[in-house]
Amino acid sequence: MSFTIRYDDNNQELMVAGSMSPQSAGELGELRKIFEKSARTVNGTLYLNVKRLIRLNNIAFHELAGLVARTCQEKPELKISVVTSSVVGWSARKFSKLARISPNISVEQYDKQFYPGQDVLEDGGFIPILRTQTKMTWRHEREILPRHGLKPGMAVADVCCGIGDFAALIYKEFTPSRLIAIDHAKPSLAYARKVAADFGIKGIEYVYGDASQLLLDDNQFDFVTCRHSLQVFDRPELILKELFRICKPGGRVYISNEKNSHCLGEPRAESIQWTYTEVAKLWDHFKMDIELGPKSRRYMMDTGFEDIRMESFMVTNLDGDPQDFADVIQAWEDVYAGKMAAERGDSEEFIKKFRQGFQDHIFAALHPKGYAGWPIWVASGRKPA
Ligand SMILES: C[S@@+](CC[C@H](N)C(=O)[O-])C[C@H]1O[C@@H](n2cnc3c(N)ncnc32)[C@H](O)[C@@H]1O
Incomplete structure (x- = not known):
């Protein structure tokens, strides 16, 4: 006992x-x-x-x-x-x-309605977004992760794992000794388990949990990841504190976050810029900070991490098939200008202009001379030994 x-x-x-x-x-x-x-x-x-x-x-x-x-x-x-x-x-x-x-x-x-954006994120509507995003980001992340200390054979936790694709890729690429992936969205976890079963992956423990109240002991993991998720929580410092707690002394915590208002594209730059500035305001309405990326350093310092490493990368339409990039933008439009804008009570006129910016971003991505970008910030810090 x-x-x-x-x-x-x-x-x-x-x-x-x-x-x-x-x-x-x-x-x-x-x-x-x-x-x-x-x-x-x-x-x-x-x-x-x-x-x-x-x-x-x-x-x-x-x-x-x-x-x-x-x-x-x-x-x-x-x-x-x-x-x-x-x-x-x-x-x-x-x-x-x-x-x-x-x-x-x-x-x-307490966690029935414990953060303002919860129903948007947990009813499964985000699954198409998460599916399309990883396809674009992994080519960068697989290069970046070793620079932040991820090595084969480590005990790894992926907190707020979503549909578990990041965990599955880490499993294949870095062969961890233990890999636990946790999320509070049951539809996402069901999806994650199905994908793992389809790919014959048996080594990942997918667990239902609350990132701000983890039922895990202190000092368990060499490497703790939390991708694109501090930005969805209204009190990211609570989650970061938990990531710190479950990390072994000398281990590292790795986070990635966006600054959506810095998404860009040519041609039609102005309309694109307007829409993504509005995305940031929309997220703010649900008490989520999709501008968090560059604030990561401050959050990590305030939590007590040392040796903080930070870098940014730009996902673009030139990374492979431009249609993949266009699919990401379409998935954003569907949820942001769909369920989220409707829930905020936006007017038809606003939604029309809002949608246009996403369509212009897709136009830039697919244009033979166009350029479209989505910037992401990653940061990692060491828990003092
Ligand atoms: C934007 S998604 C990112 C998912 C995944 N890390 C990825 O990069 O694809 C944010 C995830 O955080 C999860 N989440 C939010 N608050 C949580 C909490 N308190 N505990 C566990 N998961 C949480 C959501 O269910 C969602 O799957």
Whole structure:
């Protein structure tokens, strides 16, 4: 049995994490002591955070339920809010039983709607974007990754893996000793598992998880990647902190992000520029920062990384077949000027102009004398030994 219990007075939050499987209630003295003390001191709402409680046997559940019930009797004005996570499958179901004890107890799943762009990203609508993008970026990344420290035989985690294609390519190219790929979008993970099965790849562990609350131990991986994902989260520093935590001392964390307003093309540069500036504003509406790329250095320094390496590369229509580049832009148009613009409530007139910029970018990409570009920033940092 290994669990931690901590009380944070600032948030009136009692955090219970780990695996709680005692043989007898007598082993839970510490839990009782901290629970009762915090319940005595708190007014208003006491938050019981079980987001990282991965195992709980019946003895422990009854003990917790007893503590909650007694608190409700002794302090009838106190509210208790139990916070679970969908990542721990049984959690919401089991803890919802506590809500029957008293109307003052509520049980919520914190990651049901935990960031503003979530439904856009998690309903599978992003899959075509992710599919087309990797086709264009991998030729650059396979050269760049070794410069940031990726070597064969390493233990690697790809956090926010999307449809898992990056993990699959790393697996083939760099033969890691362990490769775990994590995402919070179930349709993307289902797609990833299917692709891996189709290609006969057996060595990747695809795991449902929350990047800001990983159920992984500290200091596990030599190389941790997180591609195009800090930019979709409204608090990227929380994810970066987790990437830092699971990385081994001396290991490296590698991130890539965009600055979409710097997408460019000739001819029709002006319309293209206008549309991508609007893309940045649209993402900002959903509290996502698609301009994050050049800010990576600051984020990494603030998290405590050292030996920070940073570079940028431009995906262009001259990288292979220009139609592949055009497919990426079309996938962006479909989602950004489709679901996202509609959800923001944009006018028909705006959407028409917005779409035109994407079409002009495609025109530039496919024009025999045209040039179209999509810039990406990569950064990596070492966790101090
Ligand atoms: C733009 S996609 C990038 C996917 C992939 N890394 C790639 O480069 O193709 C961002 C991904 O982050 C995932 N994501 C966002 N927030 C997450 C969280 N808190 N935990 C895990 N995954 C998350 C989304 O589900 C989505 O698959």
